[in-house]
Amino acid sequence: MVFVKAAPGDTSDSLIRKFTRKVINEGLLLELKRKEFYQKPAEIRKEAKKEIERRQKASKRARARRNKLI
Numbered sequence: 001m002v003f004v005k006a007a008p009g010d011t012s013d014s015l016i017r018k019f020t021r022k023v024i025n026e027g028l029l030l031e032l033k034r035k036e037f038y039q040k041p042a043e044i045r046k047e048a049k050k051e052i053e054r055r056q057k058a059s060k061r062a063r064a065r066r067n068k069l070i
Contacts (some may be wrong), residue, residue: 002026 004019023029039047 002028 002019002022004015004022006015010018
């Protein structure tokens with residue numbers, strides 16, 4: 001749960017900004033969007049596999065870039 005304490009002199013706009021930042025940093029919006037609709041277990045596994053492949057490609061590109069600089 002997200003709590004925002006009002007400091008002396010805080011306006012309502014600044015409190016809303018603080019709250020919004022905390023919600024984004026904790027990943028609540030992403031989790032809410034993910035849980036909005038039911039996903040089959042096979043779809044979850046498929047997405048996880050895609051994420052692993054994406055990270056492997058990115059690390060491979062980074063290694064290639066590092067080797068190029070050396």
